[in-house]
Amino acid sequence: MGKNLQSGDRLRPIDLARGHGLSTQAIRNYEEAGILPAAGRTPHGYRTYTALHARALRTFLALLPGHGHRTATSIMRAVNQGAADEAFRLIDESHAQLLDDRRTLQAVERALRDLEPSPVSEKPDVGPGLDSSPDGTFIGPLAGKLGIRPATLRKWERAGVVRPRRDARTGYRVYDEADVRDARLAHQLRRGGYLLEHIAPLIAQVRAAGGLEPLEAALHDWHGRLATRGRAMLAGAAELEPYIRERGPGAVTAGRYDPPA
Known part of the structure; x- marks a missing residue:
């Protein structure tokens, strides 16, 4: 005044x-x-x-x-x-x-740093025709690679974190390279204490951007x-x-x- x-x-x-x-x-x-x-x-x-x-x-x-x-x-x-x-x-x-928000941001940054490309060719092939697909990997092998249960991947799918397609021959879920990347990122974030309802929007940003690099600007803004x-x-x-x-x-x-x- x-x-x-x-x-x-x-x-x-x-x-x-x-x-x-x-x-x-x-x-x-x-x-x-x-x-x-x-x-x-x-x-x-x-x-x-x-x-x-x-x-x-x-x-x-x-x-x-x-x-x-x-x-x-x-x-x-x-x-x-x-x-x-x-x-x-x-x-x-x-x-x-x-x-807590600062710790969450740090967990996200650690997850992004630790996330390395995981090409579909790296998937385990533990069975002829039923555990893998020419276009990706099925739910069991992916869950095993991440050390989680298949039910967890299904829960993430319902939350919009991963979006596997269905194999035309078997009806099984098929996770392509982008799905594997998203599942690995979600797994890192969950281990860092990030809430599932907050993971889905972040994964959507990764998909829309076509990869992880464009998220650097968002992380910088988050810091600010x-x-x-x-x-x-x-x-x-x-x-x-x-x-x-x-x-x-x-x-x-x-x-x-x-x-x-």
Whole structure:
């Protein structure tokens, strides 16, 4: 906002809204959601806000990019209710989620590095005509090569991770070179703790791109988004800490807060 506010200054909803490109209705909604402390009222019933409300609004808007609307709202509501410990728990959960996302990205990158071309000619031929096809390999040999059960490959197929065709003669599933690549990538990702519902979209990107190399740009973007979230969390914490102090002793329920390492 355009001036240094003193604790006794009285502000209208438009005064809070104008400095952040918000509507006065948004300010009222934030108050009703508990993001802002309850406003004072004039004798005629009009809302009045103070420097504390202005700081609350700045704090919420700083928390949004790193924590998202739902968590940022819950953090502010907890602080305004004097339950700072709950706010700290929510912050810890956001940091834990960010760390988990970083580990997932690392697992994906390891999987892509470890994934070597696996031409169909490398498939085991353990039986005449029933375990292999001129166009690929059947489910049993592929499952054996990956060290998983055929039922797992069928589950991956239902999830859209692999898309084998059916052999015209036997009706068996046939996995061509691209299917083997996708199955190996899925196997690496599962071992890295990547959720099955997240694997299918990644495999779809690999198929659409015609291989793994074009995913480098997506991985670079993923790194950037994680870094942006991390910086946003720092910015949000920088606004939240003085707001908690300004709320007074009643807002802090258990000593000082040590953010997660």
